[in-house]
Amino acid sequence: MDITRTSAWRMLLQHRDGMATCHLRDCFADDPMRFSHLSFEVGGMLVDFSRQRLKQQTLKLLLGLAQAADVPGWRDRMFAGERINFSENRAVLHPALRYSEKGTFPALDQRVLSEIYAVRAKMRSFSDCVRSGSWRGFSGDAIRDVVNIGIGGSDLGPKLAVHALSAWQHPGLNFHFISNLDSANLAPLLDKLDPRTTLFVVASKSFTTQETLINAHTARDWLCAKAGGQSEEVMARHFVAVTAVPELARNFGLPEPNIFRIWDWVGGRYSLWSAVGVSIALAVGMDNFEALLKGAEAMDRHFQEAPLGENLPVLMALVGIWNSNFLGAETNAVLPYNESLRYLPAFLQQLEMESNGKTVGRDGQPLECKANPVVWGAIGSNGQHAFFQLLHQGGWLVPCDFIAAVESNFPLPGHQAPLLANCFAQAAALAFGKTEAEARSELEAAGLSGEQLTALLPHKVFTGNQPSTLLLLPKLDARYLGLLLALYEHKTFVQGVIWGVNSFDQWGVEIGKQLAGRLLPALRGEGDVAGLDESTAALIKWCRAHKAL
Ligand code: F6P
Numbered sequence: 160m161d162i163t164r165t166s167a168w169r170m171l172l173q174h175r176d177g178m179a180t181c182h183l184r185d186c187f188a189d190d191p192m193r194f195s196h197l198s199f200e201v202g203g204m205l206v207d208f209s210r211q212r213l214k215q216q217t218l219k220l221l222l223g224l225a226q227a228a229d230v231p232g233w234r235d236r237m238f239a240g241e242r243i244n245f246s247e248n249r250a251v252l253h254p255a256l257r258y259s260e261k262g263t264f265p266a267l268d269q270r271v272l273s274e275i276y277a278v279r280a281k282m283r284s285f286s287d288c289v290r291s292g293s294w295r296g297f298s299g300d301a302i303r304d305v306v307n308i309g310i311g312g313s314d315l316g317p318k319l320a321v322h323a324l325s326a327w328q329h330p331g332l333n334f335h336f337i338s339n340l341d342s343a344n345l346a347p348l349l350d351k352l353d354p355r356t357t358l359f360v361v362a363s364k365s366f367t368t369q370e371t372l373i374n375a376h377t378a379r380d381w382l383c384a385k386a387g388g389q390s391e392e393v394m395a396r397h398f399v400a401v402t403a404v405p406e407l408a409r410n411f412g413l414p415e416p417n418i419f420r421i422w423d424w425v426g427g428r429y430s431l432w433s434a435v436g437v438s439i440a441l442a443v444g445m446d447n448f449e450a451l452l453k454g455a456e457a458m459d460r461h462f463q464e465a466p467l468g469e470n471l472p473v474l475m476a477l478v479g480i481w482n483s484n485f486l487g488a489e490t491n492a493v494l495p496y497n498e499s500l501r502y503l504p505a506f507l508q509q510l511e512m513e514s515n516g517k518t519v520g521r522d523g524q525p526l527e528c529k530a531n532p533v534v535w536g537a538i539g540s541n542g543q544h545a546f547f548q549l550l551h552q553g554g555w556l557v558p559c560d561f562i563a564a565v566e567s568n569f570p571l572p573g574h575q576a577p578l579l580a581n582c583f584a585q586a587a588a589l590a591f592g593k594t595e596a597e598a599r600s601e602l603e604a605a606g607l608s609g610e611q612l613t614a615l616l617p618h619k620v621f622t623g624n625q626p627s628t629l630l631l632l633p634k635l636d637a638r639y640l641g642l643l644l645a646l647y648e649h650k651t652f653v654q655g656v657i658w659g660v661n662s663f664d665q666w667g668v669e670i671g672k673q674l675a676g677r678l679l680p681a682l683r684g685e686g687d688v689a690g691l692d693e694s695t696a697a698l699i700k701w702c703r704a705h706k707a708l
Contacts, residue, residue: 592623
């Protein structure tokens with residue numbers, strides 16, 4: 160279905176035109192209860208949409224769009240285990256991984272449910288063993304360093320969660336995340352690791368991803384050379400794998416007990432809830448990992464049960480669509496005012512852009528509207544001293560998600576209140592700006608007048624009207640992290656439904672992989688450049704003239 164042909168879409172266009180000149184200052188002036196009308200609390204998390212450029216009527220019309228796209232129907236199809244990822248013929252059941260009522264997830268039979276619980280139990284006993292020091296390396300020493308080798312969803316989710324929850328991290332364990340093919344990622348780490356006390360977690364759903372396999376082979380060669388040769392025992396003490404294709408992990412040299420299973424209905428970017436999260440369990444313990452699942456489960460239930468008008472993932476999705484498709488925003492900034500969430504922008508980039516970065520609908524037809532803005536961002540307040548200038552005066556419409564926790568996980572006197580003050584101040588300044596009159600009186604108060612004032616005045620004006628959502632957590636613990644991430648997951652799903660795309664495949668990443676495979680022999684000097692485009696052929700020749708690869 161082409162959503163742009165629905166009457167809901169047309170009504171939104173009209174509504175948009177009718178409020179073209181509306182400034183957020185006017186919105187607040189018109190509705191003194193705007194915050195209470197446009198903020199929502201779910202599971203203890205507050206989400207404030209009051210600084211979005213919309214009115215209550217806008218939300219009503221947007222809800223009509225969700226109905227027109229049959230969001231409730233698609234949501235129910237997902238939870239019922241229908242193969243909604245039709246281009247890969249797969250169900251989408253990552254919520255089953257966080258379902259706590261044993262034996263009752265409707266879409267899965269008892270056998271699969273038992274497998275899920277068995278993997279979770281295996282994660283618990285393995286992580287308990289490593290954390291207690293009873294898991295020993297080849298020399299009999301306990302593990303001190305854990306290296307997660309994976310990329311995309313097999314890296315970003317665990318990396319985000321381990322850092323987000325670092326206040327709960329085991330004090331005797333260090334965590335490292337290796338994803339890049341560039342040996343500058345792995346080599347310096349190997350230089351400082353002690354092979355006797357290092358454990359590698361190779362996370363790859365497919366166990367065919369080039370980056371992960373090259374890094375895993377290098378790590379295996381390094382370890383076995385230090386341990387006096389490769390043996391099953393050395394591998395069993397220093398490597399585990401997480402994959403949907405256990406035979407490939409066995410071929411890599413791992414015994415069955417060291418392999419954690421995942422399933423084809425867990426998409427890579429939705430996999431941190433599965434055994435891909437084993438690094439999280441190693442870092443913060445299985446109880447915390449299960450609290451993470453519980454937080455996500457609470458959001459699953461809310462998503463399934465709350466009426467659309469109070470349903471946070473639905474509202475967040477609609478606000479994003481309003482900004483992109485009706486107001487014309489091409490990007491969305493993710494701005495966590497929390498050092499521990501520094502990997503959230505990268506995680507959301509994959510979640511949203513790999514899911515919905517598409518121009519072809521489920522029906523194979525080109526979309527009539529753009530899907531998914533470019534997601535980017537960085538932690539605050541650092542961003543304020545870098546790119547916020549453009550947000551304030553650059554003239555681009557950049558909707559922002561501000562994310563903060565009231566309580567710090569690493570409290571120091573005098574830090575948290577200024578951090579939050581900056582967060583709230585930026586959201587307010589972006590929304591309301593500074594009028595010429597306000598700027599003028601400030602300059603006058605500072606003693607300026609005449610030509611000097613006139614020259615400076617235009618530089619001191621801030622248009623404002625930059626929309627933002629503020630997500631506020633009481634604290635950043637495992638449960639709240641789960642709640643937050645599942646909110647973004649379901650938001651992404653709802654947007655995909657409305658745009659009419661399959662949010663669970665990612666064919667776009669294949670073209671580069673195939674081409675890289677074709678270029679490799681030429682770069683290594685084992686093949687020629689015939690048949691390559693002129694530019695690529697010239698680049699390869701240039702590299703080879705400089706260094707044999
Ligand atoms: O190439 C993209 C991708 O398939 C992502 O979707 C996925 O998260 C990542 O690569 C890693 O895949 P795997 O876990 O199979 O190594």
